[in-house]
Amino acid sequence: MSALTPIAPGLWTDEAEPRLIGARRADGEIVFPVPSGDAAALVEPVALSRKGTLWSWTTQGFEPKEPYNGPQLFQPFLIGYVELPGEVIVETRIVDASPADLAIGMPMEFAVVPFDDARSTYAFRPERQP
């Protein structure tokens, strides 16, 4: 997986246990991703928690039109929002789960996963019980 290139730079940290990079605005509110352009000067990057809870979820059963640029053949996937306590609620892919496994409020953990043959993206998966 180390051969994969991140789908975009600056989305997560380069460390053994990578974390999403959010941005703290002057009023304390955290947003994701870090804004581009002039707005970038008004925020402070902040590494986000690797753990959170499932805020909502849905399935993507059909292949989206452009600008979707995923692997052929299309594989249905899950997406959702994960609430990172005290930080922000982020939209994300959900992996290693089926719809029947998911319940709003369940613990989730961060992962970097393959997106296609060449690129990686970020995701959350149900937290593994110790």
Place this chain on the structure above:
Amino acid sequence: MNDDVHIIGAGIHPFGRTDGRSGRDQGVYAVREALTDAGIEWGDVEFAYGGSAAAGSADIMVNELGLTSVPFINVANGCATGGSALTAARNAIAAGACDIALAVGFDKHPRGAFNAKPSDYGLPEWYGETGMMLTTQFFALKIQRYMALHGISRRTLGLVAEKAFRNGTLCEHAWRRSPVDLDTILSAPIVNDPLTKYMFCSPAEGAVALVLASGKKVRELGSDAIRIASVAFRTRPEGSFEVFAPSISITGGGKPTEVASRAAFEMAGIGPEDISVAQLQDTESGAEIMHMAENGFCDDGEQEQWLAEGWSELGGRMPVNTDGGCLACGEPIGASGLRQVYENTVQLRGRGGARQVPNGPKVGYSHVYGAPGLSAVAILER
């Protein structure tokens, strides 16, 4: 400000698919219908506002309607294009700039779900590339959480769609004119969990035009007029959860619909209990359910009983989406919000035919919602 502004003419081009007729030609058709309905000529229109999302500029219509030198302002405001045109036309009359104004919206979209460009919404390319930039996902994510928090069942989602298709069978401008039973709706393929394909509206074609006039002009013409009690158009407040949102605030916040609804009720000087018929944005079944609460017609969770008891049916305590809404009519973006106002005009004039709300409805409420988080509400009074 003179707030004595009325709708005196309403025209519609049937929604759905009309091969061989451009979106703008459908707009011209609707304008002519509206002028005939108002009993005036194109040359009587003193100000015009209109637009589409995907079918070109509205002001080119003067080629077909007549080169009268009328000031014609193109409106390009996404899902609020129609609502913005109506707001502008109303305000032009209220400001005393003219006595007769036109609002027109039309569209013609390709088949299949809308595809949006990330850069148009200030979003990075990866957001679209990874398959997260779909309006259908947003609605599913929003209703999924709402159902968990407020005890709404899948069956209730199905009942909303069943009602829409049933109302559509009674409506000549609707696209879907055949009933679909609850079992078929619930067992259809899932597009985005929990929503099946019958619970989503589709991009479509169609056009609506409304002729507005001052009270003075209404008396002069002796029109069958419906008063615009209020129009309110609002963008999103801080902390709201909207379509195309890579992140949401943990503190929560207001909703553009709540803000627009409160403003419209305040301006009209009435409350939700005074409304006799409502057209609420129903791009999918869950949207109608959530918008019932966001517009103040019920508390969160009460929709379960509303649908079970049929309170939003044509003969119910407050009929919702009497022409089948977006679910039965489809969604030509530029025309969709004006269709709701058209339908309320029809209902308040008592011209609904087989879908007429009984007992002479006096107050109609319409609500449109769209990307990237905006709402427009109009309240009409007989």
